[in-house]
Amino acid sequence: MKIATAEFLTSAPTLAACPPPAAPEFAFIGRSNVGKSSLINLLVGRRGLAKVSETPGKTQLINFFSINAAWLLVDLPGYGFAKVSKDRRADFNEAVADYLEQRGEVLRHSFVLIDSRLPPQKLDVAFLGWLAAETAAPYSLVFSKADKQSKSKTQLSVQRFSREVVADLARPPVATFTTSAVNREGRSEILGTIGTLLGSRAAK
Secondary structure (H helix, E strand, C coil): CCCCCEEEEEEECCCCCCCCCCCCEEEEEECCCCCHHHHHHHHHCCCCCCCCCCCCCCCCCEEEEEECCCEEEEECCCCCCCCECCCCCECCCHHHHHHHHHCHHHEEEEEEEEECCCCCCHHHHHHHHHHHHHCCCCEEEEEECHHHCCHHHHHHHHHHHHHHCHHHCCCCCCCEEECCCCCCCCHHHHHHHHHHHHHHHHCC
């Protein structure tokens, strides 16, 4: 998929403040400081579109970007300081939980970022457990920062995560990607997946 235009559309503090459901949406979420903003900028080919911060958890709003005037890329706040309540509803950010639960058919796919350098983190495990059990939209895992270590270490990390976390999820991810904002790894694969999903819906 070629990205011709990428423009900031709006920020929303709540589900009610989100744009009216219209264009297909693809959401990106992960723990704070997982490299989400860098990945978004890589995908759209605009270095400063999503703000990269040295302060984890700075993104607190749901940010919408219009891509090719055809679909929306949704940057969800990180869950770096999150807790998951006993009823399994994510109370780390009520607006994000509402969005993921209630955005309906316009939420075509969610991409959950995981730091490829780390063993499975409790916050990632808790969030994915909730996402797989309590929401409906398909999702994929994106292992970020692959350039920070050897390919073999990244592969081992992905295999461990699959064995220790994915195997126990109520609903498995559709796909798994490894990415690097430095060497552009994973860009074409993720955009290709989005393009396929857009095309499959258009064909119906």
